[in-house]
Amino acid sequence: MAGRTATVAGVEVSLDHWIGGKRVSSSERFSNASPIDGSDLGAVAAGGQQEADMAVEAARKAFPAWAALGAEGRLPVLRKFADGILTRAKDIAAVETADNGSLLMxxxxxxxxxxxxxxxxxxxxxLGLNDHVIEHEEVINNVRYDPSGVAALITPWNAPLMLTTWKVGPALAAGNTIVIKPPEWAPLTCSLLADIAHEAGVPAGVLNVVQGIGEDAGDxxxxxxxxxxxSFTGSTDAAKIIGQAAARSITPMSSELGGKSPFIVCADADLDAAAQTVAGQYINAGQVCLAGTRILVEASIESEFxxxxxxxxSHMAVGDPREPTTRVGPLIHPEHFARVAGFVExxxxAGAKVLWGGAKSDFGALYFQPTMFAGVKLSDEISQKEVFGPVxxxxxxxxxxxxxxxxNGTEYGLAGTLFCGNEDRAMRIAAQVVAGTLWVNCFFVRDLAAPFGGSRISGIGREGGTHSFDFYCDIKNIAVRKGSFGPTGG
Structure with a gap:
């Protein structure tokens, strides 16, 4: 592997960009440390204007040929790409855990x-996108989903590989070419993704990766x-800045942003299942945008529940995320740890009562105890702002x-969870909660065809199934007057 590399969890990973089918270095680099123990994972190439422009130009040049393949022509390459990810599953999982501290299992x-x-x-x-036909008394409307061009995909650090492929999949399947900007706090699995795409036969320039700091490479x-x-997944504040840039060129933007999701438990619910699911909100050290962080319990069952x-x-063990018994690993970065600790303090x-946790764990520098606050008001900061930690x-x-x-008492509207034993009651409550996704008696499960996204300041647009292609494509209606070509169509 040419260029500068590092061995991470026994896996060789390039620390350089991937632009136009080759590795590209930068004169500037930024340090990348593992949140598990602070160990150095290498000095990653820090891109800026030059690298971003190079990548967009490479994608622009590769676009016509990739788009011309059509969905059928792209399918074998993308299938091989997916197979390549599975083939390297152990390597990818090990690198992602080292890079962002998420649970290895x-x-x-x-x-x-x-x-x-x-x-x-x-x-x-x-494959089925262009089969959509709408009959009218005068015309036949043939709805086409045409590739739009070069897509910039900006991804977060809490699940970098999965959330990157959630964008890469529909963008490439639509016939677009892409430039990925990985998160600077966890860039390494996006680098591996470029290698896998190349090995699968994704043509040079179709998939590009520009690493760097958001204020430089991202901007x-x-x-x-x-x-x-x-397409952006991350904080609401960052989305405002990106949205201003998009507006200057009238570039369509999709965003999946933060959440402060409610977790409602009714008295007639399966309380054992609900309790286990509440404990599960601490997974990934609470660094999950969809997590139900505001537990709302019917008063009659408060003590029991x-x-x-x-x-x-009590079974959510804090520890090394590489160990199978660990349920809560480290926070991603010292800066983020300080942010979470600041919310807690x-x-x-402000007078909130600590039911459990509330402090740094003894396990290591970036480990925080699972924490629960009672005695809070809806107007309190801890009820209104996304902490993005085990709180x-x-x-x-x-x-x-x-x-x-x-x-509904916050600015957010990403998700919600409801445990209830009566279907009519559950659907009545669910219908009135403002959220892009509302889970009833379950959590974190969804068909990829279903719409996904946020309301209010939790996002713009929906992804999943055809909803993703509604964004990544230019949708065209070819309206043909009936009978205008004669009986033979000649």
Whole structure:
């Protein structure tokens, strides 16, 4: 492997960009440390204007040939790409765990298989896109999904591989070419993804990776006027900046942003299942945008349910994410640790009661105890702002109307979870909660064809199935007057 590389968890990983089918270095580099123990993972190439422009130009040149293949022509390459991800599952999982501290078993058995599925699913789905015909008394409307051009894909650090392939799959299947900007706090599996794409036969320039700091590489990328699409997953504040750049060129933008999701538990629910699911909100050290961080419990069951949750959380062992018994690993970075700790200390100062946790774990520098606050008001910072750590709040409600009001009492609208034993009641509550996804008696399961995205400040647009292609394609209607070509169509 040419250029500068590092051996991470026994796997050789390039630390350079992937542009136009080859590795490209930069004069500037940034350090990358493992959150597990602070060990050095290598000095990663820090791109800027030059590298971003090179990548967009490479993608622009590769676009006509890739688009011309059609969905059928792209399918074999994308299938091989997906197979390549599965073939290297152990390597990818090990590198992702070292790079961002997520659980190794979760990466190996869930995140990597889902990443491969993201590629294969959308490659197959694209085959039927142009079969949509709408009959009218005068015309036949033939709806086409045409490739739009070069797409910039900006991805987050909490699940870098899976959330990158969630964008890569439909973007490439649609016939677009792409420039990926990986997260600077966890860039390495996106680098591996470029190698796998190359080995699968993805042509040079179709998939490019520009690494670097968001304010440099990311800013240069989103301000390139040759982009046809910008897809971003990350914070609401960053989305505002990217949105301003997109607006200058009228570049369509899709964004999946933060959340402050409610987790509603009704008195007639399966309380054991609900308690286990509440404990599961601490997975990935709470660094999950979809997590139900605001626990809303019907007042009549508060004491009983609290003890069930306390017992479930007692099994959420903090430790090395490479160990199969660990359930809560480290926070991603010292800067993020300080942010989470700041939220906790301010909540304490505001009078919130710590039910458990509330401090740094003794396990290591970036490990934080699973934490639950009670005695909070809806107006409190800890109830309103996304902490993105293992920190939950506990509130009670006396009626469905009160539960709905609390659930909808933030600026966010990404997701929600509801445990309830009565179908009519559950559907009535679910219908009134503002959220892109509302799980009832389950959590974190969804068909890839289903719409996914956020409401309010939690995002713009929807992804999944045809919804993804609605964004990544230029949708055209060819309206043909009936009978205008004669009986033979000549």
């Amino acid at each position: 979760g990466n190996l058995h869930r995140m990597v298989p889902r990443s491969a599925q993201n590629i294969s699913f959308f490659a197959e789905w694209a 240069a990328l989103v301000n390139n006027s040759d982009l046809a699409r910008i 609290l003890e069930k949750v306390r017992a479930a959380v 301010r909540a304490k100062s 939950l709040t506990w509130q009670t409600f006396g009626s469905d109307e009160e539960a709905i009001a609390i659930a």
